[in-house]
Amino acid sequence: MTRDLPRYHAAVWDEPVVLELGRPGRRGFLAPEPEPDVRADVDALLPPGVRREAPPALPELSEFEVQRHYLHLAQMTLGMMGINLFGTCTMKYNPRVNERVTARPELAEVHPGQPEETLQGVLEVVHRFERILRELSGMERFVFQPGGGADAAYTHACITRAYHASRGELERRTEVITTIQTHPCSAATAAAAGFDVITLPLGPDGYPTLESLKAAVSDRTAALMVGNPDDMGIYNPEIKQWVEAVHEAGGLCFYDHANFNGVMTRIRARELGFDACMYMLHKTFAGPKGGGGPAVGAYGCAEHLVPFLPRPLVEERDGRYGLDHDGPQSIGRVREYWGNVPVVVKAYSWVRALGAEGLRQAADLSVIANNYMETRLLEIPGVTKSHPQIAAHRLEMTRYSLEQVTEETGIDVHDIQNRMVDYGVDAPWLAHEPWLIPQPITPEPGELWSKEDIDTWIDVLAAVVQEAHDDPERVRTAPHNQAIHQVDASGVDDPDQWATTWRAHLRKRAAA
Amino acid sequence: MANSAPDLRRELLDAIGVADPEQLFEQIPADHRLRGALTLPPALRSEVELERHLRTLLARNGSAESHLSFLGRGVWPHHVPAICDELAQRTEFVTSEWGTPASDHGRNQAWFEFASQLGELLELDFVGLPVYSWGCALGHAVRMAARITGRRRVLVPADLDPERRAVLRTYCEPPETRSHLTIELVAVDAETGGLDLADLERRLGDDVAAVYFETPTSLGAIEGRAAEIAALARGRGAETIAGVDPLSLGVLAPPSSYGADIAVGSTQPLGIHMNCGGGTGGFIATRDEERYARQYPTLQVSIAPTRVPGEHGFAMALFEQSSYGRREEGNDWTGNSVYLWAVVNAAYMALLGPQGFRDLGELILQRCHYAARRLGALDGVRIRYPHAFKELVVDFSGSGRTVAAINAALLERGIFGGSDLSTDHPELGQSALYCVTEVHAQEDIDRLADALQEVLAR
Numbered sequence: 001m002t003r004d005l006p007r008y009h010a011a012v013w014d015e016p017v018v019l020e021l022g023r024p025g026r027r028g029f030l031a032p033e034p035e036p037d038v039r040a041d042v043d044a045l046l047p048p049g050v051r052r053e054a055p056p057a058l059p060e061l062s063e064f065e066v067q068r069h070y071l072h073l074a075q076m077t078l079g080m081m082g083i084n085l086f087g088t089c090t091m092k093y094n095p096r097v098n099e100r101v102t103a104r105p106e107l108a109e110v111h112p113g114q115p116e117e118t119l120q121g122v123l124e125v126v127h128r129f130e131r132i133l134r135e136l137s138g139m140e141r142f143v144f145q146p147g148g149g150a151d152a153a154y155t156h157a158c159i160t161r162a163y164h165a166s167r168g169e170l171e172r173r174t175e176v177i178t179t180i181q182t183h184p185c186s187a188a189t190a191a192a193a194g195f196d197v198i199t200l201p202l203g204p205d206g207y208p209t210l211e212s213l214k215a216a217v218s219d220r221t222a223a224l225m226v227g228n229p230d231d232m233g234i235y236n237p238e239i240k241q242w243v244e245a246v247h248e249a250g251g252l253c254f255y256d257h258a259n260f261n262g263v264m265t266r267i268r269a270r271e272l273g274f275d276a277c278m279y280m281l282h283k284t285f286a287g288p289k290g291g292g293g294p295a296v297g298a299y300g301c302a303e304h305l306v307p308f309l310p311r312p313l314v315e316e317r318d319g320r321y322g323l324d325h326d327g328p329q330s331i332g333r334v335r336e337y338w339g340n341v342p343v344v345v346k347a348y349s350w351v352r353a354l355g356a357e358g359l360r361q362a363a364d365l366s367v368i369a370n371n372y373m374e375t376r377l378l379e380i381p382g383v384t385k386s387h388p389q390i391a392a393h394r395l396e397m398t399r400y401s402l403e404q405v406t407e408e409t410g411i412d413v414h415d416i417q418n419r420m421v422d423y424g425v426d427a428p429w430l431a432h433e434p435w436l437i438p439q440p441i442t443p444e445p446g447e448l449w450s451k452e453d454i455d456t457w458i459d460v461l462a463a464v465v466q467e468a469h470d471d472p473e474r475v476r477t478a479p480h481n482q483a484i485h486q487v488d489a490s491g492v493d494d495p496d497q498w499a500t501t502w503r504a505h506l507r508k509r510a511a512a
Numbered sequence: 513m514a515n516s517a518p519d520l521r522r523e524l525l526d527a528i529g530v531a532d533p534e535q536l537f538e539q540i541p542a543d544h545r546l547r548g549a550l551t552l553p554p555a556l557r558s559e560v561e562l563e564r565h566l567r568t569l570l571a572r573n574g575s576a577e578s579h580l581s582f583l584g585r586g587v588w589p590h591h592v593p594a595i596c597d598e599l600a601q602r603t604e605f606v607t608s609e610w611g612t613p614a615s616d617h618g619r620n621q622a623w624f625e626f627a628s629q630l631g632e633l634l635e636l637d638f639v640g641l642p643v644y645s646w647g648c649a650l651g652h653a654v655r656m657a658a659r660i661t662g663r664r665r666v667l668v669p670a671d672l673d674p675e676r677r678a679v680l681r682t683y684c685e686p687p688e689t690r691s692h693l694t695i696e697l698v699a700v701d702a703e704t705g706g707l708d709l710a711d712l713e714r715r716l717g718d719d720v721a722a723v724y725f726e727t728p729t730s731l732g733a734i735e736g737r738a739a740e741i742a743a744l745a746r747g748r749g750a751e752t753i754a755g756v757d758p759l760s761l762g763v764l765a766p767p768s769s770y771g772a773d774i775a776v777g778s779t780q781p782l783g784i785h786m787n788c789g790g791g792t793g794g795f796i797a798t799r800d801e802e803r804y805a806r807q808y809p810t811l812q813v814s815i816a817p818t819r820v821p822g823e824h825g826f827a828m829a830l831f832e833q834s835s836y837g838r839r840e841e842g843n844d845w846t847g848n849s850v851y852l853w854a855v856v857n858a859a860y861m862a863l864l865g866p867q868g869f870r871d872l873g874e875l876i877l878q879r880c881h882y883a884a885r886r887l888g889a890l891d892g893v894r895i896r897y898p899h900a901f902k903e904l905v906v907d908f909s910g911s912g913r914t915v916a917a918i919n920a921a922l923l924e925r926g927i928f929g930g931s932d933l934s935t936d937h938p939e940l941g942q943s944a945l946y947c948v949t950e951v952h953a954q955e956d957i958d959r960l961a962d963a964l965q966e967v968l969a970r
Contacts, residue, residue, distance in 0.1 A: 019629070037882065045877045045881050047704075056635075059862055081603075107570055148849065165688055190840065195689075229539070240543070271547055289608060290608070331682060353562050365521070372524045395537075501632075502624075502625075
């Protein structure tokens with residue numbers, strides 16, 4: 001190793017839990033005094049017996065103390081301040097201009113129930129962005145009500161119910177087919193919508209065989225819910241035949257486009273035959289993650305499913321925009337109102353900044369960077385690639401295994417995660433359940449991270465793997481340069497120890 | 513895009529050993545490729561042009577700043593403290609992803625403080641991380657109750673907000689599915705706006721999984737018989753789910769005190785802008801008992817020790833029962849939610865403290881009462897319920913005007929009138945739901961009353 005590793009130490013603030021702070025009588029917020037005409041006897045305004053007796057045991061802090069406390073917490077959050085190649089999540093730059101624009105009162109202080117003539121701006125943005133997604137996917141309509149990718153999968157499961165119910169077939173069509181590498185949310189939302197789930201295992205080529213699909217398809221099939229390429233970067237080249245097989249049996253096909261980044265501008269879900277698809281605006285379209293939302297799973301479908309879409313839909317008539325609530329066959333709502341509109345504005349902004357050429361360039365760079373990473377990662381002793389027999393280049397991410405490192409040193413991927421963050425870089429995503437590849441890591445560079453960033457991140461991983469051999473205890477007890485030390489999570493599934501609130505913690509600590 | 517610099521791009525391709533990036537897409541068969549060209553609007557490459565474009569578009573919106581707004585009904589206008597905005601914009605929080613317990617410790621602690629402070633307001637010990645909205649929280653809570661009791665019928669108020677009710681209907685599944693839950697409406701007392709207890713008793717049975725009620729109700733009425741409702745439900749072995757506005761809990765008794773088993777509600781009032789409906793979030797809270805804890809579909813953070821004595825950290829509790837842990841065997845499902853808002857909610861609750869919640873709650877009650885007095889004094893106008901928090905049913909039936917016509921006239925005067933209830937609640941005639949909070953000063957309410965007087969006199 002010729003390059004120096006980053007010298008790093010996280011901010012350490014020893015910040016108490018907020019409920020431990022403050023002094024009785026200290027104030028961080030003053031409500032306006034009621035005007036003399038407004039003032040009334042509060043007890044007389046309440047039905048008997050509903051008044052709170054004891055005040056809530058909240059902290060009493062000055063405004064400055066609250067600000068400082070949460071800024072300390074911000075500083076003890078790595079976020080994307082280092083290098084974050086978090087696979088399956090497509091870490092992108094989240095342009096600040098989008099934060100500035102969406103914080104303006106013309107959006108932040110807008111109520112979705114305002115008269116339509118006062119919603120023309122936001123309705124136009126939503127309409128324009130819907131046209132963009134229609135062009136990228138070939139679908140007929142999009143809705144933005146689902147609050148994330150999983151919610152979009154749920155939306156599909158609900159639309160599947162409504163579609164088959166409208167044909168009198170729902171009682172018979174009880175099965176949703178998915179694959180083991182498709183995100184767990186497809187299986188989970190199908191089950192939550194009332195379906196039995198059939199999960200196809202991988203075949204020899206890294207994706208389930210067409211035969212296994214055909215064996216699973218029957219007149220009970222309600223839908224196929226599948227991602228492609230998967231989180232190993234493997235593209236199922238038979239996906240059109242899959243769609244045909246499911247259609248022949250009368251089922252619907254849903255394309256979870258979580259991994260759209262690498263295939264963006266190259267394929268359209270509708271042209272592959274899919275009835276519906278989903279894009280994550282907080283991932284592929286540069287909306288920020290927010291630690292897990294607010295997010296949008298943009299759900300799009302072909303014409304035959306439009307009647308079932310959640311309402312309202314945004315319609316344009318002669319240059320004026322309106323909301324269409326009328327949908328007698330609609331599934332109704334998956335969430336109140338019409339979605340995380342600021343995230344839609346951010347996604348629209350991102351596509352407008354790039355244009356078609358820019359999107360193509362982003363897809364290319366994300367796949368180039370991933371393949372560059374592979375050349376370097378496979379030079380690290382003990383790092384192997386999933387399905388090494390597949391010679392073709394992977395798309396925007398690749399799954400690797402550190403099994404050999406674990407076998408030789410006893411250090412597992414969790415230890416490696418904990419040690420990598422000592423260098424100010426984020427640890428890699430491992431894999432969704434179930435782990436098909438032992439000791440997995442799934443880095444994804446996307447179009448954001450520079451070659452220097454990628455090199456640094458790989459250098460850190462290489463150094464930690466080396467350290468696993470030379471000083472495994474140092475890795476096992478990591479992190480050492482972080483905001484806190486290694487968390488002992490052994491009690492968090494024990495009812496006598498878990499505490500999701502401070503009051504539960506105090507009670508259990510006293511009882512221990 | 514850092515690697516778009518031409519020489520560097522070449523360097524990367526050379527390292528991979530391909531001449532043309534197209535070779536990297538060899539997995540995608542030719543007949544899968546896009547047909548025809550992609551037609552997207554031209555790029556606005558500079559921030560100057562882009563921001564101008566977005567600002568020009570959004571400038572066509574009205575807002576609660578350009579207009580005097582009395583719209584609520586699931587999305588409410590409240591004052592957002594400046595510190596909440598600072599934190600909602602703070603890049604470490606805005607861009608964070610899962611991270612490790614150490615490297616994203618600060619964010620995890622903020623999440624724990626969200627749950628902890630909400631737990632104090634609710635006097636409940638187990639709180640999950642937020643879900644997408646109040647309606648989604650209700651949907652999950654009802655499904656939790658169904659799993660706990662093994663029963664399949666749920667009772668909800670007849671005047672439940674139509675948006676929330678539509679979400680609930682989705683979560684309860686259609687009759688054709690095995691796991692369908694039947695939603696049954698319980699009548700509302702026309703005088704108080706609370707549940708009609710006689711009707712509740714009639715409908716309760718040993719097959720009822722949960723009784724859901726709200727205080728304040730979807731139409732703003734304060735429920736005066738919460739403890740009786742919970743007792744009736746418990747008497748038939750049903751779970752009691754209470755929907756509450758967290759901002760009311762400085763003056764209204766916490767749900768645990770009247771026997772609610774599960775509390776749900778919106779997190780938007782806790783320092784989140786309306787965001788055209790994109791500020792919604794929902795919470796689920798219960799007593800810390802395994803009966804409930806093992807049914808949560810959410811993620812939740814638990815405080816935990818670290819390798820260093822006396823140091824605290826946080827870890828995901830009961831992760832294995834989520835859909836991440838068990839796919840279709842998990843409780844419902846989880847995914848991205850509104851976790852950034854949870855950080856903001858935490859700061860909001862810390863700013864207000866016990867006295868802030870009390871003062872704010874009392875102010876809203878008084879402002880609401882003042883609005884009821886002013887509007888109720890207008891000819892042909894009647895205020896429906898005697899005890900209201902934050903929202904008022906204003907019945908214009910006696911004026912001979914429709915809410916639509918009244919609201920159109922108010923709009924000409926720069927006012928967003930209350931949400932029109934005439935379609936969803938025909939039993940209320942020509943009524944509108946007026947939202948009055950701390951942002952509505954007496955002069956705003958006076959302006960509304962004067963405008964209404966003028967409109968109704970014409």
